[in-house]
Amino acid sequence: MTEPLLRxxxxxxxxxxxxxxxxxxxxxxxxxxxxxxxxxxxALGIVGESGCGKSxxxxxxxxxxxxxxxxxxxxxxxxxxxxxxxxxxxxxxLQIVFxxxxxxxxxxxTVGEIVAEPLRVHAPELSRAERRERVxxxxxxxxxxxxxxxxxxxxxxxxxxxxxxxARAMVLRPKLLVCDEPVSALDVSIQAQIVNLLQDLKRDFxxxxxxxxxxxxxxxxxxxxxxxxxxxxxxxxxxxxMLYSDPRHPYTRGLLAAVPIPDxxxxxxxxxxxxxxELPSPLSPPSGxxxxxxxxxxxPQCAATAPTFDEVxxxxxxxxxxxxxx
Numbered sequence: 001m002t003e004p005l006l007r008x009x010x011x012x013x014x015x016x017x018x019x020x021x022x023x024x025x026x027x028x029x030x031x032x033x034x035x036x037x038x039x040x041x042x043a044l045g046i047v048g049e050s051g052c053g054k055s056x057x058x059x060x061x062x063x064x065x066x067x068x069x070x071x072x073x074x075x076x077x078x079x080x081x082x083x084x085x086x087x088x089x090x091x092x093x094l095q096i097v098f099x100x101x102x103x104x105x106x107x108x109x110t111v112g113e114i115v116a117e118p119l120r121v122h123a124p125e126l127s128r129a130e131r132r133e134r135v136x137x138x139x140x141x142x143x144x145x146x147x148x149x150x151x152x153x154x155x156x157x158x159x160x161x162x163x164x165x166x167a168r169a170m171v172l173r174p175k176l177l178v179c180d181e182p183v184s185a186l187d188v189s190i191q192a193q194i195v196n197l198l199q200d201l202k203r204d205f206x207x208x209x210x211x212x213x214x215x216x217x218x219x220x221x222x223x224x225x226x227x228x229x230x231x232x233x234x235x236x237x238x239x240x241x242m243l244y245s246d247p248r249h250p251y252t253r254g255l256l257a258a259v260p261i262p263d264x265x266x267x268x269x270x271x272x273x274x275x276x277x278e279l280p281s282p283l284s285p286p287s288g289x290x291x292x293x294x295x296x297x298x299x300p301q302c303a304a305t306a307p308t309f310d311e312v313x314x315x316x317x318x319x320x321x322x323x324x325x326x
Contacts, residue, residue, distance in 0.1 A: 003076060004037035005175065005208050006061070011035075011070035013053070013060045013232075017283060029282045030056040032232035033070075035309065040175070043202060043209040045219035045226040045240070047255065051279050053232040054212045055099075058178045061210070062094050063087045075175075092122045095169035099181040101161035105153040112149030115139065115167045122172055134171060142167045142197060159190035163197070170201060177201075178210045183218060191215075195222050216259050220244060225315075228252050231282055231290040234309060238316040248312055248323040250295050251275075289321070297322050 011034045016025035031053045038044050046054045059065045061072055063079065072080040074094075079087065095118075098104035105114055115135045119126055126134070136146035142163045153161055162182060169177055179198065183191040195218055202209055213219050219226055219240070226243050228236040228251065236249040247253045254275035277294040280286055286293050292302040299322070307319045 002039070005040045005042075005075060006038040007071070007073035008034055008036050008038075008061065009071040009073070011057070011060060011072065012068040013056050013065060014068040026283050029232050029285060031060060031067075032282075032285075034227075034229070034232075034234050036227055036234070036237060038176075038208055038210065040208055041202070041206050042225065043211060043223040045223035046210060046212045046229060047214060047216060047219055047226060048229040048235075049255075049279055050214065051282070052229045053282075054214075054229055055180050056232075057229070058096070058180055058210055058212050062096060062178055064096075092118075092172050093175040094178070095172065095174040095176070096178040096180060097162070097165050097169050097182045100185055101158050101165055102153055104165050105161060107153055110150050110152060111139075111144075111164055114153070114164060115149075115171055118168060118172050135167075138167045138171045141201070142170070143193075157190075158186050159193065162186065162190075162194055166194075166197065166201070170205070173205055174207060176208045176210065178212070180212045181214070182211075184213070184215065191218060198222060216244075216255060228255065231280060231285055233290055234317075234319060235291065236316075236318045237309075238312075238318075242316055248316070248318045249291075249320050250297050251291050254294075289319070297325070 011031055013031040015028040015030060017028045018025055034057060036044065046057060048054055056065060060067045063082070067080050070080065071078055074090065079090065112135055115138060116131045119131045119134060135149060139146050139148065144160065144163055144167070153164065156164065183194050186194065198209065199222060211219060211223055223240055225237065225239050227234060228249065230251050236243065236247065236252045243252065244256065247256055258275065275294055280290070280293055288304050288306050289302040292298040295302065301321055307321045309317050309319045310323065311317050312323065
């Protein structure tokens with residue numbers, strides 16, 4: 001197998017929270033020991049409930065928040081300890097699309113200025129005419145007319161604003177695009193359009209995608225593999241169809257059971273299999289397996305020792321002592 005574009009090893013992102021005058025601050029474990037590889041041209045979905053650390057993981061990979069421990073290896077280079085100045089040249093290849101389409105765009109800038117800003121920063125050798133040509137080209141590519149360059153973000157719908165955000169990220173032709181729940185604020189019909197657009201861009205530009213989402217249907221359509229997180233820890237990692245057809249972790253099964261089915265004869269019966277309880281606090285996670293307090297298969301061993309990330313097969317890994325039982 002070729003060297004992965006991105007390699008993450010035992011990544012931790014802990015935040016100190018409060019303290020008495022002479023006491024030590026508590027540690028909020030937002031991300032707590034994540035491992036995965038991302039190949040060039042691959043789309044990896046990161047899923048889980050709200051508060052499980054998905055967005056923090058994505059931002060730590062981009063060095064938008066500092067990591068506490070672990071390795072972030074980008075194209076063979078460990079970048080977790082790099083300074084802001086050292087990371088700046090990498091921004092050309094590492095771009096992000098944010099969750100809120102309108103809030104991620106500067107309301108005082110025109111669409112042309114917003115999309116051209118990365119070129120002014122990372123490609124200063126381009127003339128004004130060349131920048132304008134590239135902006136017009138990428139706007140067409142994301143489904144917008146170049147005539148919108150003199151308009152402002154508040155004049156557009158949510159779906160159009162997200163297309164502008166995608167154009168801003170894609171104008172540099174990055175190798176990795178991180179999508180932090182890019183369709184959660186959009187109508188269902190618009191979600192499908194944005195996902196189709198991302199599929200086309202991935203194919204045409206050969207880039208990799210990290211797609212953070214709680215919408216399992218969207219992830220299934222776009223991604224080749226899926227990483228399931230719970231309380232900052234990886235629960236399961238598998239090729240998409242394998243994970244959806246043969247989930248081995250009880251948490252993954254619970255997430256899939258929570259996806260509604262448009263059948264009034266079937267859906268009410270599925271409600272009884274939904275996950276119970278609430279997500280524990282990352283300030284004081286449960287001992288052993290962090291999912292054990294909500295797991296229908298929990299046993300004493302689960303409280304005593306954290307499970308290892310076992311290989312079910314070459315491409316399928318799961319962190320559960322009882323994954324062999326169905």
